[in-house]
Amino acid sequence: MKQLTFVFALVLTIVFGAVANKPGKDKEVKIKTSAVCDMCKERIEKNLTLSKGISEAVLNLEDKVVTVKYNPKKTDEAQIRKVITETGYDADNLVCSQTAHDKLPECCQKTSEAHSH
Known part of the structure; x- marks a missing residue:
């Protein structure tokens, strides 16, 4: 019985060790946004x-590009862009949700000049 328990524990250790040591499968995407300030950065x-x-x-406010690391088994670039547009900001060539944009503080809307808070 002790041997069986030991073998079972050894197999579990090997299996979970292999899973934990797998190189990351995350992907990275860079998306241009219409962010203006630090509040935009925090929100996005x-x-x-x-x-x-x-x-x-x-999000890098200098070039307005957000770098996103994601698991491609759980989401994709289209969904990431959708989150950004539903937050009230443009995402590459996708225009933001007007409703979400209108709920942003006035200083964070696209017509505002770049500034810091």
């Missing part, structure tokens, strides 16, 4: 990282 990054399958989102 938060909404993306709360979305299923997204492990990281970092």
Whole structure:
């Protein structure tokens, strides 16, 4: 019985060790946004990282490009762009949801000049 338990534990260790040590299968995509300020940055990054399958989102305000790391088994680039547009911002060639955009603070809307908060 001890041998059987030992073998079972050994097999579990090998299986879970192999799964844990697999190289990351995450993909990365860069998406141009219409973000204006730090509040925009926080809003976009938060909404993306709360979305299923997204492990990281970092928006560079200088070029307005958000870099997103995601699990392609759980989401895709189209869904990522949809999250951005539903947050109120353009995503590459996709125009933002007008309803979401209108709910943004005035300073974060596309017609505003770049600024910092």
